[in-house]
Amino acid sequence: MKLVDAHKDKVFGMVRRLSGNNQDAEDIMQDTLVKAIDKIDQFRGDASFGTWLYTIALNITRGQFARKKQTELKPIEEYLPGATADGNHSGDEFALFDWKDPHTVLEAGRLRDIIDKATNELPFKYREVFLLRYVEELSVKEIARLTKQTEASAKSRILRARLAMRDMLATTFEAEYGKKVS
Amino acid sequence: MEKKCPDYISNLNDYLDGGVTPELCAEIEAHVGQCKNCQIMVDTLKQTVRLCREGRPEALSPALEAKLAGLLKQHWDKKFGKK
Numbered sequence: 001m002k003l004v005d006a007h008k009d010k011v012f013g014m015v016r017r018l019s020g021n022n023q024d025a026e027d028i029m030q031d032t033l034v035k036a037i038d039k040i041d042q043f044r045g046d047a048s049f050g051t052w053l054y055t056i057a058l059n060i061t062r063g064q065f066a067r068k069k070q071t072e073l074k075p076i077e078e079y080l081p082g083a084t085a086d087g088n089h090s091g092d093e094f095a096l097f098d099w100k101d102p103h104t105v106l107e108a109g110r111l112r113d114i115i116d117k118a119t120n121e122l123p124f125k126y127r128e129v130f131l132l133r134y135v136e137e138l139s140v141k142e143i144a145r146l147t148k149q150t151e152a153s154a155k156s157r158i159l160r161a162r163l164a165m166r167d168m169l170a171t172t173f174e175a176e177y178g179k180k181v182s
Numbered sequence: 183m184e185k186k187c188p189d190y191i192s193n194l195n196d197y198l199d200g201g202v203t204p205e206l207c208a209e210i211e212a213h214v215g216q217c218k219n220c221q222i223m224v225d226t227l228k229q230t231v232r233l234c235r236e237g238r239p240e241a242l243s244p245a246l247e248a249k250l251a252g253l254l255k256q257h258w259d260k261k262f263g264k265k
Contacts, residue, residue, distance in 0.1 A: 006252060008247075013240035026246055030253055037257045055256070077188050080219070096222040106262050134231045159195040166223075166230040 004033065009051040011057045017131050018061050020120040028064065029124075032057040058128075058146055060168055065124040071127060074155075079163040099173040104174065118168040129154060130161035185213065187220055198227060 011032065016025040035056050043052050048090045075082060102111055118126060138146070144154040190210055196202045214220045215253050242250070 008250065011243055014241050016240040017237065024194055025240075026249075029242075029246070030248060033250060033254050033255050037254070040261075045236065052243075076191055080187055080223075082190060096219045096220045096226070099226060099229070105230070110262075112237070115237070119234065131234075135234055135237065155195070156192075162227060162230060164197060165234070168226050169230060169233070170226060 003049045004036070004053070005118060007053050010050065011054050013130075014054065015057050015061055015066065017119070018058075018124075018128055019084055020116070020127075026066070028057060028060050031060050033082070035060065055146065060130065062124075062147070065128075068124065070123045070125055073123065073160050073164050074108060074159060079167055097170050097174040097178060099170060102173055102177075106173075110176075114169065114172050118165055118172065121168060122164060126157060128163035129158045130165060133158050134162075185209070187217060187235075190220065191223075194224065194227060198224065 008029075012025065012029055012050065014023065015028045015032075019025045019028060032053065036053055039056070047055075062077070102114075104164070106114070112122075115176065122130060127145055132143045132146070140151055140155050143158070144151040147154060149157075187188060190197075190213055193206060193210065197207060202210070214224055
């Protein structure tokens with residue numbers, strides 16, 4: 001029991017971020033603990049107990065969201081503004097919005113809501129790798145293992161997720177305060 | 183042939199996360215130094231991660247903590263019997 005206490009906050013944090021809402025996160029935490037007790041005799045000690053519990057929770061979360069319809073993201077090159085004849089995207093008409101530092105323009109609560117909304121709008125298979133890489137700070141190798149794909153595929157998915165997040169934030173920031181900083 | 187913006191985009195994450203060779207790093211920096219859009223792309227990709235890391239701490243509420251403790255004890259007792 002003490003072992004669970006030591007790791008429950010970290011596991012809950014990951015599940016809450018991935019699921020995007022408290023109700024799903026609570027249900028997944030309950031399923032995780034029940035499964036951990038059921039499978040405790042399979043815990044071999046070759047990973048830490050925390051990692052083992054984390055993996056159970058991640059698998060339950062993945063199982064739940066994988067069933068939902070996944071939208072696809074656009075190809076990587078399309079995150080660049082329209083290419084000019086020379087292959088670059090330097091024309092003024094294709095200028096990217098330079099959002100500067102949103103903290104100086106938006107209230108902390110509003111900024112948080114924008115980030116949460118963008119995160120939740122990422123299709124799950126992209127949201128999971130983005131959050132595992134940049135918030136949970138797992139290595140690409142570890143993410144590939146946990147999400148059952150090759151490292152090359154995980155790497156590509158992480159890049160697309162990051163570009164899509166950037167794109168969504170840029171669109172929202174521009175709508176919120178584009179005229180003030182341009 | 184001179185590389186253009188689309189040639190660099192698939193390397194941007196490796197560049198930002200420190201996973202490119204010194205040669206490619208220098209090449210990307212030279213390009214970014216003269217391309218305003220790529221400069222914005224690099225800066226805002228960095229900020230995207232920074233902003234997401236600033237998230238609210240996700241701690242268990244006391245009510246959920248109590249609920250989970252009860253569930254854990256109940257399930258443990260069921261599997262291994264009360265001691």
